[in-house]
Amino acid sequence: MKKWALPLSLAAGVLALSGCGGANDGNVIATSKAGDVTDTELYAEMKDKYGPQMEQALQELMQKKVLSDKYEVTDEELEKEVETAKEQLGAQYEMFLAQYGLDEDGFKEFLKLELLREKAALADVKVTDEEVKEYYDKWQPEINVSHILVEDEATAKEVKQKLADGGDFAALAKEYSTDPGSAENGGSLGWIDNAGRAQFVPEFTEALGKLKVNEVSEPVKSDYGYHIIKITEQKEKGSFEDMKDQMTDELKQSKIDSETLQKKLDEEMKAADVKVTDEDLKGAFETEEESKEEAPAEEDAATEDDAASDEESTTKEAK
Structure with a gap:
């Protein structure tokens, strides 16, 4: 940021x-x-x-x-x-x-x-009622997630056993977790929405889909080590009619990527007839296509300059 x-x-x-x-x-x-x-x-x-x-x-x-x-x-x-x-x-x-x-x-x-x-x-994205209903059926409500990350399986099993014996999750996270971003907060990763589940590594996301509230996972292996995961809270999923507007917005958002967004912004700037009068900032609103068009022109100009330079050198040598 x-x-x-x-x-x-x-x-x-x-x-x-x-x-x-x-x-x-x-x-x-x-x-x-x-x-x-x-x-x-x-x-x-x-x-x-x-x-x-x-x-x-x-x-x-x-x-x-x-x-x-x-x-x-x-x-x-x-x-x-x-x-x-x-x-x-x-x-x-x-x-x-x-x-x-x-x-x-x-x-x-x-x-x-x-x-x-x-x-x-x-503004230009359209979705059907059938698409929205299908999205709703797969949609999962927000969950409040905590985890403890350790380097090896032996330590993960040790922590898991302490939790089974009544150990406090937050205290054990502060003691054992190697994730600096969450350890000091008792392992809390905060509230995770439906789209946010995909931000984690696949093994972590898969485990979230199987856990119930207050259930502690078995050690989950990933490239980062071993995770012990807990869902501390989960919001309720409303009816389709109550959530239809929200589902429609989220589904539309899922169809927008960075390339689509940039293309739309370029269109809006062109429609507004944006012009930059400062020569040093001329490239601020240059599209990718325009950049590609200018690049060959600059290369041709450089080639012509080189050719002119070579011809001048040859002429001097002849003299």
Whole structure:
């Protein structure tokens, strides 16, 4: 997520400076006895130091403007996303914000852009009632998962026996688990939704499908070692009629990949007639096809330059 933390900070400050107007030399934003600094100087310095990030920041700023003009993200939707993040991250939520230098308002700005992109991508996706019903039948409700990860089978059996003898799962996770991300939280991985189950290695995901609430798994071997898994809570699955809208949204989202999303964003930018007037940032909205078209042209130009250079050398030698 650091990829977007810096661009968002740039978008909030430096890029805004470029549209301030004023004299050719720029507006003075800091003074000293040795001289002043203008917004133009700062903008040029930031471009020099953070070229690729500046392009990404420009993309995000323009996408937010264009998509906000066509799609709406409500305060209720944003609050729901924040609450989902808090629920999934649990005690790690504040640490997550601090890790990426965000406060909650900054996190909401990121979530708003993500929701706008999602709405744009989903606008053209269609699903049938039969597809939705089939998706619902396979759908599994959210579960709160904990695990203890150890390096070898002998240790896994030792921990499993201590649990069978009445040992506390959270205490044993802190003592034995080699997973730094969950050990200090008593082995908790937080709430895992239907799609989130697939984020784990296949052996782990398969074990989750067989466990009941408060049941402790046998040691599960994966490339990371041996897992002892426990589902501490599980939400109830509502009726199809009550969940139909949610199932429809989730099914549509499952049909969107990064390539489809990028194609839709490119279409939206083209429809909005986006043009970049800053030569240094011209590539910010260049599509993959346009990049491929330019590459051969640049190669041809380089070949012509080389040929001209060779001809000049030959002429000099002849003289």
